[in-house]
Amino acid sequence: MSGKNKNILFSKWKGSSMGQFLIQGGCQLNGEVTISGAKNAALPILFATLLSKGDVNLTNVPLLKDISTTLELLKELGASASQDGHKVKINASQVKNYTASYELVRSMRASILALGPLVARFGEADISLPGGCAIGARPVNLHIHGLEQMGAKIKVEDGFIKARVDGRLKGCHLYMDMVSVTGTGNLMMAAALAEGTTTIENAAKEPEIVDLANFINAMGGKISGVGTDTIVIEGVESLGDCSYEVQPDRIETGTFLVAGVVSGGKVKCLKTDPNLLTAVLVKLEEAGALITSGKDWIEADMHGRELKSVNITTAPFPAFPTDMQAQFTVLNTVAPGTGRIKENIFENRFMHVPELQRMGANIELDGNLAICGDHDQLSGAKVMATDLRASASLVIAGLIAQGETIVDEIYHIDRGYEAIEDKLIPLGATMKRIED
């Protein structure tokens, strides 16, 4: 049996566990990988099904822990929900419970997205304050303030956000103090069933917001201006049946491309969309990769090419995404030259840095700036996954380090990457999952 086949046998994906990855370093990644549907598009779309009285059929839904948690939550609220591979069927006509409990909400940031749809359709929502990746304080004041402006009465007590409205929410003019992705999504969903027209200024322009609006429109909504700073939502009385395909995951795509590039290999991502990650592709070219793309594929080729450090500044779309920052920290560490990374979105998103330092990375942290080492040789170590993208960066580091790396607490990775080892191993990674 070839080493590659042996790897595939011991990499049977078992959903999520606290678990560990055992990674043998010195890999070069080559080949094709199929990209899954986007977690951060699928989650708001699943919550938006709460707006509808009809049958919703979704395709290209990724098989992730966050998705199964959301389906559990929808069922707890009274919806019928079933998943068959990447297909999901939901009918929320019988929702009778308007409380999202702490048990389900605590692990997942996106659960705040139940708030807008529930209060818009039923006039009532009690949502436990959400958990998710510990990458900063992550307040939800913009969600609350926007709903209050639409007429909801909101109290935060006993760890819950409790929202009530008599009759329908009222359309209004909203200005977002800062760009918030789930904030924009929540208010857009609420406005879809409000009375009258809502305008959201300084709205998030992320592709996942565009996907959410397209989905709501497919159910009969009237949303325009998505992908710009100003979104206009004409409220409708009810929403109904639809079938919809979730967009490809731009962050998973970027992660596989970075893994290929830092390993000196050639990785082609299939079933993706190059228009969703221009800022990332530009930085990969600057880092020395030859990038080619077609309508639904992107290839990054490093054969015979020299890796270079790049400067990164994270900011809302279309600028460089914070969700790709950790992966580029690894790239900058092993590349010749000094790369500077400025994290402008979350105040605690350098949790991967101390772990990478344990692997030999020379990274200097100064507030929201990371100054990454010059051609550092990483060596295998036991490291701890602390959040989703930090975990991805540690896996990439393990693949190119000298010796063996153990990445602990990989349940974080299962929140956002579908069977990551089953995608990496055929590309040439030597790794296996160790269940607890």
Ligand SMILES: CC(=O)N[C@H]1[C@@H](OP(=O)(O)OP(=O)(O)OC[C@H]2O[C@@H](n3ccc(=O)[nH]c3=O)[C@H](O)[C@@H]2O)O[C@H](CO)[C@@H](O)[C@@H]1O
């Ligand atoms: C499930 C999901 O889609 N998660 C993504 C979403 O998170 P999420 O939607 O939580 O991130 P936001 O865009 O809301 O956060 C941006 C910034 O605004 C701040 N803020 C946000 C809301 C609020 O009411 N008050 C406030 O101050 C946050 O603390 C943060 O500093 O966008 C982030 C930024 O692209 C990504 O990293 C996450 O992967």
Ligand SMILES: C=C(OP(=O)(O)O)C(=O)O
């Ligand atoms: C931070 C992320 O997820 P969440 O907002 O769900 O914590 C992410 O997808 O990188």
